[in-house]
Amino acid sequence: MSSIKIRTKRLDGKTQIRTLISHPMEHGRNKDPKTNQLIPAHFIQELTVKHNDKVLVNSNIGAGVSKDPYFAFMLKGGAVGDKIIINWRDNLGNTDSEEHIIE
Amino acid sequence: MPDTRRAFLKASVALSAYSLATATGLVAPATTEADWIADFFSPGTLDETIQKTFHTTKIYNTDKIELKLPSIAENGAVVPITITSTLDLIEQVFILVEKNPIPLAAVFDLSPDVEAFVSTRLKIAETCNVIVVVKAATQLYKTQQAVKVTIGGCGG
Numbered sequence: 674m675s676s677i678k679i680r681t682k683r684l685d686g687k688t689q690i691r692t693l694i695s696h697p698m699e700h701g702r703n704k705d706p707k708t709n710q711l712i713p714a715h716f717i718q719e720l721t722v723k724h725n726d727k728v729l730v731n732s733n734i735g736a737g738v739s740k741d742p743y744f745a746f747m748l749k750g751g752a753v754g755d756k757i758i759i760n761w762r763d764n765l766g767n768t769d770s771e772e773h774i775i776e
Numbered sequence: 777m778p779d780t781r782r783a784f785l786k787a788s789v790a791l792s793a794y795s796l797a798t799a800t801g802l803v804a805p806a807t808t809e810a811d812w813i814a815d816f817f818s819p820g821t822l823d824e825t826i827q828k829t830f831h832t833t834k835i836y837n838t839d840k841i842e843l844k845l846p847s848i849a850e851n852g853a854v855v856p857i858t859i860t861s862t863l864d865l866i867e868q869v870f871i872l873v874e875k876n877p878i879p880l881a882a883v884f885d886l887s888p889d890v891e892a893f894v895s896t897r898l899k900i901a902e903t904c905n906v907i908v909v910v911k912a913a914t915q916l917y918k919t920q921q922a923v924k925v926t927i928g929g930c931g932g
Binding site: 687691698700702724727728729730731732733734735736737738739740742743744745746747748749750 | 816817853854855858871873877878879880883884885886887890891894895897898899
């Protein structure tokens with residue numbers, strides 16, 4: 674199952690894009706309470722939002738964003754059937770991508 | 777073994793020349809612009825981060841950026857923030873948290889197809905200011921708001 678959830682809502686002349694990604698977003702300074710070892714940094718570094726293959730938002734993210742990050746953007750226009758594609762890459766090289774059709 | 781020694785010296789000179797060229801920006805490192813800007817996201821104080829990110833570019837204070845951010849956050853690990861702006865031609869939005877070990881939280885490059893609207897959730901280590909810098913029409917603008925944190929965002 675994809676780690677990315679996308680919701681869109683068509684408003685007056687614009688479309689709200691909301692996304693929730695399940696990711697630990699560890700910044701590398703937290704300790705594991707059981708082993709007392711530092712938990713290695715593991716966080717999303719890049720997030721891209723595309724609208725029908727056109728890049729809308731390209732972002733660089735640090736570990737200062739909360740666990741299971743949430744993002745919302747507002748697309749100008751947007752029609753039923755348009756595709757929203759979101760993908761991310763983390764500092765360990767993992768990636769994930771998800772497609773959503775505006776309803 | 778004079779040959780090996782000579783070869784080693786030659787190689788090391790070539791290598792240091794290359795590193796120097798890379799460091800001074802003569803040879804662009806093999807990364808694209810979309811790659812993560814590790815330098816901006818390095819630990820340091822707010823001033824150091826601003827220096828690294830914006831160099832000496834003047835940042836104007838503005839009231840055209842609106843932050844929706846709680847003034848008292850019960851849990852610093854999850855602080856919702858919504859940024860809206862009436863500035864035109866917004867290219868980039870930077871979110872900085874003053875007292876986090878890594879002050880820069882996120883940078884969003886917005887295309888002209890999206891409105892001046894970004895919403896996310898931040899970790900805030902302790903009571904401090906959240907600064908939002910917006911790059912619009914090549915100018916930098918900033919606005920800030922203090923957030924009081926009762927439980928820090930850096931604990932386990």
